[in-house]
Amino acid sequence: MPATNQGWPEAFGFKISGTGPCYILWVQEGSSAAAAGLRPGDEVLEIEGQPVSSLGCEALLGLARHCSNVPPSIGVVSRLQHVDILPGPQGCFGFELASSSPPQVASISPDSPAAACGIKPGDYVLEVNGMPVMLQEAAAALVGSCHGRSLRLGLLRPQRGAGTRDPVPSADAVHQERKQKAQEFSRKVRPGHGASVWGSGHPLH
Numbered sequence: 001m002p003a004t005n006q007g008w009p010e011a012f013g014f015k016i017s018g019t020g021p022c023y024i025l026w027v028q029e030g031s032s033a034a035a036a037g038l039r040p041g042d043e044v045l046e047i048e049g050q051p052v053s054s055l056g057c058e059a060l061l062g063l064a065r066h067c068s069n070v071p072p073s074i075g076v077v078s079r080l081q082h083v084d085i086l087p088g089p090q091g092c093f094g095f096e097l098a099s100s101s102p103p104q105v106a107s108i109s110p111d112s113p114a115a116a117c118g119i120k121p122g123d124y125v126l127e128v129n130g131m132p133v134m135l136q137e138a139a140a141a142l143v144g145s146c147h148g149r150s151l152r153l154g155l156l157r158p159q160r161g162a163g164t165r166d167p168v169p170s171a172d173a174v175h176q177e178r179k180q181k182a183q184e185f186s187r188k189v190r191p192g193h194g195a196s197v198w199g200s201g202h203p204l205h
Contacts, residue, residue: 001032005065005072012071014038021045021053022060023079023156025102025124026134032071040102040126041080041156048072080126085151088113093143093151095119102126103136119155127154 002011009016009024013031016022024042027034044052047064055063064072085093094112097103105123108115125133128142129152143151 001070003070005067005070008061008064008071009033016044016060017057018044018158019056020059021159022055022057023124023158024076025126025156038074038076039078039080040132041078041124041154042076043079044074044076046073046075049075079156081155081157082127083117083119083153083155085113085117085119085153087146087148087150091146091148097125097136097139099136101136102134103139119153120157122158124156124158125153126156128152130154 012033013028014024014033015026017025022044024038024040024044026040027038044060046052047060048067048069050063052060052063064074087093092109092112093114094109095114096106098106103125105114105119105121105125107121108119125139127133128139129146131142133139133142
């Protein structure tokens, strides 16, 4: 466990991105973040009890890295959405992925199965058929292995403007939802202290 927060969040096993709000895009298997229940697709709601949904990535990093608790407590809620897509003619789904990490949807073919499901350019693809993916090549290989079968994607759709996402639960609800998992993680990481990382909330649909 790092002695300071200067390497947060990568030093604790996860990666974030966003312009307000910020989202967790990757969680290292076996890390303290994974043990706390953080998952790709989580939206960051709080740092040390302070609401941070309006902060971009750089501001959020600055806040977390100056917190006295190591690591700082983090309140999150899952924004991962699952979409099932049936193949079109020739088994095509009608979308292309950009070479980013994690992969993002680069383009959608008009009148394609992907378009009918509401998938849009800029959506992050975090899971393919239940498998977490970080690289475009891995995601493309899983998509290509469907061979005429339906495809299930786990998508993160970053906020595109006011009123386009599900309501955020109240702070009290978030605290109650994570209390047990936070206590468990506290015993693993900082015995005798308060919880340092709160686990992921339930998906909102």
